Amino acid sequence: MSRRKAAVSAAVISLVSATTVAVLTSAGIAPVAAAATTTFTAVADTHVDNSAASTNYGTSGQLGVDNSPIKRTFLKFTVSGLTETVSSAKLRVHTDDVAGAESDNGGTFRSMSNTTWSETGVTWNNQPAIDGATLGSLGSVARNTWYEIDVTSYVTGNGTFSIGVTSASSNGADYDSRETGATAPQLVVTTGTTPPPSGDPVLVGAGDIATSGSADSATANLLDGISGTVFTAGDNAYPDGTASDFTNYYNPTWGRHKARTRPSPGNHDYHTPGASGYFNYFGANAGDPAKGYYSYDLGNWHVVALNSNCSAVGGCGAGSPQEQWLRADLAASTKPCTVAYWHHPRFTSGSTHGPNTAVGPLVQALYDNNADVIVAGHNHQYERFAPINPSGALDTARGIRHFVAGTGGAGLYSFGTIHPNSQARNNTTHGVLKLTLHSNSYTWEFKPVAGKTYTDSGTTSCH
Known part of the structure; x- marks a missing residue:
């Protein structure tokens, strides 16, 4: 993959796996929802570059964040099938395994109000605004490594969620996009609570x-x-x-x-x-x-x-x-x-x-x-x-x-x-x-x- 640094990428996430545990009800006691974790993987992502203002990168295998040239990454997650309260939501992104993917600044992750943008339509000239609350940021990031951002404050249930990533560093970071398969952006959502173990150990x-x-x-x-x-x-x-x-x-x-x-x-x-x-x-x-x-x-x-x-x-x-x-x-x-x-x-x-x-x-x-x-x-x-x-x-x-x-x-x-x-x-x-x-x-x-x-x-x- 060529090295492309961007500060905002977009990914739509679809359900790939889920684990759920049912807890039996005793007489007179309401059932307790056990913790269940669902992993969603990206179905769309892109980044934009102010040095190529009319170019769309929706099919690229790489997502960049940078401040020179300015690059931004947009992530979109569609969450469905949850039946219990969200107790944890973690965004996982993986740096590309190429020279220069590492950076002293992995980017700032913010929520976005626009959830209708198109992976194959977004360019620098028509990019959606990154206008929501700051969800987290990454310091130094190494090549070929997973990183995790807590987005529980934003992902609170079923729905569509967009996240933008920007960087203030001129030494940008490069992440894998959904086209890479196993290292595509992930959203890991946990619902319910874990009851104390019962029965045989x-x-x-x-x-x-x-x-x-x-x-x-x-x-x-x-x-x-x-x-x-x-x-x-x-x-x-x-x-x-x-x-x-x-x-x-x-x-x-x-x-x-x-x-x-x-x-x-x-x-x-x-x-x-x-x-x-x-x-x-x-x-x-x-x-x-x-x-x-x-x-x-x-x-x-x-x-x-x-x-x-x-x-x-x-x-x-x-x-x-x-x-x-x-x-x-x-x-x-x-x-x-x-x-x-x-x-x-x-x-x-x-x-x-x-x-x-x-x-x-x-x-x-x-x-x-x-x-x-x-x-x-x-x-x-x-x-x-x-x-x-x-x-x-x-x-x-x-x-x-x-x-x-x-x-x-x-x-x-x-x-x-x-x-x-x-x-x-x-x-x-x-x-x-x-x-x-x-x-x-x-x-x-x-x-x-x-x-x-x-x-x-x-x-x-x-x-």
Whole structure:
């Protein structure tokens, strides 16, 4: 794309995905609307340029904001289908991945009274006025990065909304338009309120999550409609787990569930020395930064988050600090059921990464203590195994059911040699794994992103 800087762009947004949760009514108690998030993407956008006053840029792949020459961007959002009060509305824009797209001033975003302008008709000479309240502004913006502006004060329900963007800097910024597809401007609208969880606890999540693409946004939308504790199975923020990777990719998507997330680290998180971006972002919820492994309880279940980046924590072998901690932790637990999660899978049919033998002693410790479920990521696909022993053989009496859920948002991988006890596989669908933790059993459900149909579910008793 050519570099074109503009200060106002216009986009009409249409519904692409929505997640809603219904809350049952008790006798004499009015129903409570659960939080629901709807994501709209641009169906029209343009910018204008005073150095080309009669030119229309409605089909351009780029939107510019600048003060020399003066360029303005116009965004138009059509919101429909909302049935509850808007509790949050966020505009998301993505800077172009070209040299010069970055700027010391990302622009000022204002509401507009004109909502009838045409994407293919607007020029500098006939541009609509940017005449409303200031909604927010962006400081320095980097190339190839998502940015978010809170527009809740303006987007209050169904209707059509126009937003203009201007810049006071002669070093303008360039954003992607709707023609780019995955990085088109987005409007993320949340309605209702989130009720406190009821019934059996839920553990939901995936691994291999946040990138510059759009699948992480789609899986985050799933989480918006599922209450409970969120887990991550490593590789939280691509490509390198830096502070900026978490800020730019994880925080605008899965980051809105940070307060209820209990993560585990992956190898990409350790591309940053000591996984400092990961530990600084999640804080106490990630455990001791020198370890990265910890445990907690949910209802009748003991939950263990382990660190399969073995070289970073003194190894995973028998007698290693982590393995010894795990055995002591499991021995001390009074819960009848146990689930563990980490990044590198002991068993997998994926062709990109083979089965990881280094975590074998951790699997053995879990098996010796009658654990029920292990969830991993690393291979970007979904796979479910039958209950198996630490050698991978079928064990219907004491075997642990393994899942690979590397479906959080990163590009999907192919399968290779299929493990004999692999029962379900899919490598075309991003989604999350939802575990409902009953008092002496569990139900698993693979939840696909909007527009996909693959599912997998079942129930198994604890040992």
